[in-house]
Amino acid sequence: MMFLQDTYDYFSLPLMLLGIYSLMAMGLQLILGGAGLLSLGHAIFFCIGGYTSAIISSTYLPLITDSNLLQLILSALCAFLVSGFFAFFMIIPCLRLKENYFAMATLALGEVLSTVIKNLDFTGGIRGFKDIPSLDINPLIVGLIVLIVYLVLRRFYKSSMGYIIRSTRDDDIALQSLGISHFKSQIIAFTLGSAIAGMGGGFYAHTIQFMSPEEGSFNRSIEILLAVVIGGMNSLTGSLIGSLVIVAIPEILRFGPSEIAQNRNVFFASAVILLMLFRPKGLIKHGS
Amino acid sequence: MVLNTPQTSIFSLQNITVQFGGLTAIDNLSFEIPTPGIYGLIGPNGAGKTTIFNVMTGIYTPQKGDVVFLGSKVTDLKPYLMARMGLTRTFQNIRLFESLTVLENVFIPKARLLSTLKYLFFIETDNYKKTIEFCREILNFVGLSHYENRPASSLPYGDQRKLEIARALALEPKLLLLDEPAAGMNPSEKKELGQLLDKIILKDLSILVIEHDMRFMMNHCPRITVLDHGKIISEGAPSHIQNDPAVIEAYLGKSMGDLP
Numbered sequence: 160m161m162f163l164q165d166t167y168d169y170f171s172l173p174l175m176l177l178g179i180y181s182l183m184a185m186g187l188q189l190i191l192g193g194a195g196l197l198s199l200g201h202a203i204f205f206c207i208g209g210y211t212s213a214i215i216s217s218t219y220l221p222l223i224t225d226s227n228l229l230q231l232i233l234s235a236l237c238a239f240l241v242s243g244f245f246a247f248f249m250i251i252p253c254l255r256l257k258e259n260y261f262a263m264a265t266l267a268l269g270e271v272l273s274t275v276i277k278n279l280d281f282t283g284g285i286r287g288f289k290d291i292p293s294l295d296i297n298p299l300i301v302g303l304i305v306l307i308v309y310l311v312l313r314r315f316y317k318s319s320m321g322y323i324i325r326s327t328r329d330d331d332i333a334l335q336s337l338g339i340s341h342f343k344s345q346i347i348a349f350t351l352g353s354a355i356a357g358m359g360g361g362f363y364a365h366t367i368q369f370m371s372p373e374e375g376s377f378n379r380s381i382e383i384l385l386a387v388v389i390g391g392m393n394s395l396t397g398s399l400i401g402s403l404v405i406v407a408i409p410e411i412l413r414f415g416p417s418e419i420a421q422n423r424n425v426f427f428a429s430a431v432i433l434l435m436l437f438r439p440k441g442l443i444k445h446g447s
Numbered sequence: 448m449v450l451n452t453p454q455t456s457i458f459s460l461q462n463i464t465v466q467f468g469g470l471t472a473i474d475n476l477s478f479e480i481p482t483p484g485i486y487g488l489i490g491p492n493g494a495g496k497t498t499i500f501n502v503m504t505g506i507y508t509p510q511k512g513d514v515v516f517l518g519s520k521v522t523d524l525k526p527y528l529m530a531r532m533g534l535t536r537t538f539q540n541i542r543l544f545e546s547l548t549v550l551e552n553v554f555i556p557k558a559r560l561l562s563t564l565k566y567l568f569f570i571e572t573d574n575y576k577k578t579i580e581f582c583r584e585i586l587n588f589v590g591l592s593h594y595e596n597r598p599a600s601s602l603p604y605g606d607q608r609k610l611e612i613a614r615a616l617a618l619e620p621k622l623l624l625l626d627e628p629a630a631g632m633n634p635s636e637k638k639e640l641g642q643l644l645d646k647i648i649l650k651d652l653s654i655l656v657i658e659h660d661m662r663f664m665m666n667h668c669p670r671i672t673v674l675d676h677g678k679i680i681s682e683g684a685p686s687h688i689q690n691d692p693a694v695i696e697a698y699l700g701k702s703m704g705d706l707p
Contacts, residue, residue, distance in 0.1 A: 311567065318566040319558035319575075326544040326555050333542035336504065337556040337618055338530035393546065 171298050175366045177406045178301035182359030184386040184398035185305075185312060186352040191384070192392040193316070194348035195328030197262040199380050200269025201356055206276065206375025207245050208238035208357025209364040213288045214281065216365070221292075231294040235304070235361045242357020243350050245272075250349040254342060269380060277372040287371030288364075296365040304362070305399075308355060312395055315351075324348045356383075389434055391441025400442050404434075456481050456515070457653050458503070458534070458622055463512035465498055465677075472498045473509070474677040480622065485644060485654045487668030489661070489688075491697055494674040496657045497539070500624055503655075504536050505529040517621060533621035537611045537628060545600035549591055549610055552599050553582040556618040582617060589613040589643060605636035609643065616647065623647075625656045629663050641667050665689070673697065 183205055190198050212234040220230045249272075253264040276282050283289065315321045323344045326334050331341035364370050382405060390401025408430055412423035419426055434442075458480040465473040472495045480486055490496050501507040502514065505526040514522045516534055524532075535556075544552050557578045565571035586592045589609045594602060599610060608628060615623055628644075629637045637660065644667055648654060658664050664671060665685040673681040673688060675697040681688055688694055 314567055315563070318563040319561035320563035322547070322551060322555060322558050326547060326552075329544040329546055330542045333538065333544065334555070335525075335527040336530055336536050336538075337614065338527050338535070339555070339559050340525075340527045 172366070173406060173410050174298035175296065175301050175362070177402060178298065178305045179359045179363045179366065180383065180386060180402040180406055181305045181399050182308060182362070183356045183383045184390070184402045185308060185395060186355035186359070187383050187387050188352075188390075188392070188395055188398040189312065189324075189348050189355070190352035191387055192394070192398075193321075193324045193328065193352070194345050196345060196349060197258075197265075198349065198352075199262050199266040199377065199384070200272075201265075201353070201383055202377070202379035203269040203272045203375040204242040204246055204353035205356045205360035205363070205379065206273065206370070206372070208242040208354075208360030209370045209374055210276065210282055210288060210360075211238045211241040211357070212361035212364040213291045213370045216292050216294065217290065227294045228300075230292075231296060231300065231365065234294070234365070235358050238361030238364075239354045239358040242360065243354030246353030246357075247346065247350045250346055250353075254345055266377065266380075269375060269377060273372050273375045276375070282372075283370075285372065287369055289369055291364050291368045291370065293368055294365050296362060301362055301366075304358070308358075309395065309399065316395070320344065320347060385431065389431065389441060391443035394441070394443040397441050397443035404442075457483070457517065459515045460499070460502065461513040461515065463499075463502060463509045463514070465495075465502060465507060465509050472677050473502065475511070476677065476679060477512075478672065478679065480653050480655065483648075483651060483653045484670070485648055485656065485668050487664045487671035488655060488657045488674060489659070489664060489671060490674035493676075494697075495677040496674055497626065498677075499674070500536065500626055500657065503624060504534060530618065530620075533619070534624070535615045535618050535620045535622075536624035537608070537615055537626060539626045539630065541604075541607050541611055543599040543607060543611060543614075545598065547599060548596050549594045549599055549602065550579070550582055550586065550596065552610060552614050553585055553617045554578065556614060557581065585613050585617050588616070588646070590639075605632055605639065608632070608636075608640065612643065612647070616650075620652055622653045622655065625654060625658075627658055628656065629658055629660045637663055 183201065187198065187201050190196050215237050216230060216234045220233055223233070224230060249268055253261055253268065256264050277285050316325070323339055324347065327341045327344045334341050363374070386401035386405045387398045388401070389404050390397030390399065409423050409427050412426055413420050456479055460476060460478040463473050463476045464471065488496055488499065498507065502509050505521065505524050505528070508523055513520055516529070516532060521529060521532065544555060561574055561578060562571060566575060583592065583595070586595060589612060591606060591609055591613060594606065599607065602610060612625070612628070629640055632640065641663060644654065656664070656668060669684065671683070671685055671688050672679055673694050680693045680697055681691040
């Protein structure tokens with residue numbers, strides 16, 4: 160029994176991280192694979208969601224209810240809404256730019272917001288936000304949320320807006336000739352995708368119990384981008400598999416001989432390069 | 448949008464001038480589509496045909512003049528609003544939603560009218576079924592039913608063109624602009640396209656075609672407008688156009704005898 164308990168304790172953190180990365184990756188999949196917008200500042204919305212959860216769960220939420228589960232759900236909901244709110248107002252000016260220029264704008268956006276967080280008082284500034292309550296977060300809850308988001312997004316892709324978002328990626332000029340403004344669908348995809356990342360950030364804050372401005376760094380945005388691209392940009396299932404790859408491979412390499420374990424970033428990078436060489440369109444080619 | 452012309456004319460351009468820097472692409476041009484039917488627009492390369500299309504669909508705003516559609520002034524309207532009024536187009540280089548299936552491509556113009564939230568929460572799915580049925584009918588009409596679930600990019604060239612027309616028809620437009628629909632087609636594909644146009648025109652709409660294939664134009668357009676250097680140089684039935692000296696000069700140049 161002790162062994163089982165230890166195993167569970169060991170695996171619960173990577174499992175929760177897997178769930179959180181899956182949420183972020185699904186959000187980015189909607190933005191990149193859905194609407195065809197390359198967002199390089201995805202992690203900043205994750206960070207905003209994390210701070211929202213951190214602040215609200217250490218101040219207001221305990222006043223509303225004693226139930227940890229309810230607090231967790233409310234906290235995730237707030238993270239979802241607040242990061243969606245930010246994304247909505249950030250995307251509108253960015254959409255004046257196209258393609259690579261748009262990507263650069265989102266990159267700058269991430270850096271600017273992260274600097275703002277560093278210089279605010281109520282976020283804890285550069286030292287970060289400490290002692291966030293864990294609210295008994297466990298892999299089961301995170302997994303359940305991932306499943307719900309996955310199913311809702313699958314259905315969303317089959318709805319009218321889902322189809323419009325996918326056609327925006329293919330050809331926005333043709334879309335306009337059919338009476339549909341591509342701005343609306345791009346805004347919806349970006350806002351929803353960023354809000355899902357924000358929800359992931361909320362869970363992350365409760366899992367790690369510490370948020371710092373570095374969580375929204377460019378590095379993490381790229382990591383998530385990697386997950387989406389490895390899994391296959393056009394597939395929602397692909398981004399789940401992509402997250403599994405980027406969370407599991409470094410974790411598995413930890414168990415290898417010490418030469419590998421100590422240099423696991425090198426091996427991870429090589430594995431990614433090999434994957435991209437042999438499956439340039441991602442592990443799952445077609446899908447929703 | 449102000450009512451300023453009687454409802455009789457479907458579409459008109461009134462004294463349009465378009466300039467790109469110092470170059471005048473369209474020069475004080477007036478053009479009208481009075482009644483439903485197929486209209487042709489021809490002219491040598493650089494005559495301004497595509498510019499006219501872009502003015503008509505709202506991509507360019509002319510420096511001078513008015514665009515009137517269904518009795519409303521639409522000069523400053525954005526392309527997607529023009530399309531909602533019932534004016535749509537196909538493109539010279541085919542623009543399909545390549546990752547969507549054939550049926551989904553035709554579904555897009557109607558998607559705007561369907562509720563996403565009601566679908567997400569299983570409240571209203573009947574409208575979706577009805578719309579899909581409507582799209583199937585259109586595919587049947589253009590003869591692409593058997594490709595329904597194939598990705599649009601996998602279709603042969605001629606069928607891709609047909610699909611683009613089907614997608615435009617799904618919008619139920621009043622005026623359909625076809626930009627070089629027969630370009631790159633083999634003779635049998637051109638014949639099929641001609642038959643399709645003859646079938647479409649039985650629905651209550653107007654078609655304006657730009658095309659370089661003269662045989663195709665002469666066979667299918669009862670009325671043709673010829674454009675050169677941003678001006679209309681001739682207008683009328685195909686037989687009239689073919690014998691107009693101004694048209695011959697624009698395409699072939701002056702005969703040696705006429706040179707000074």
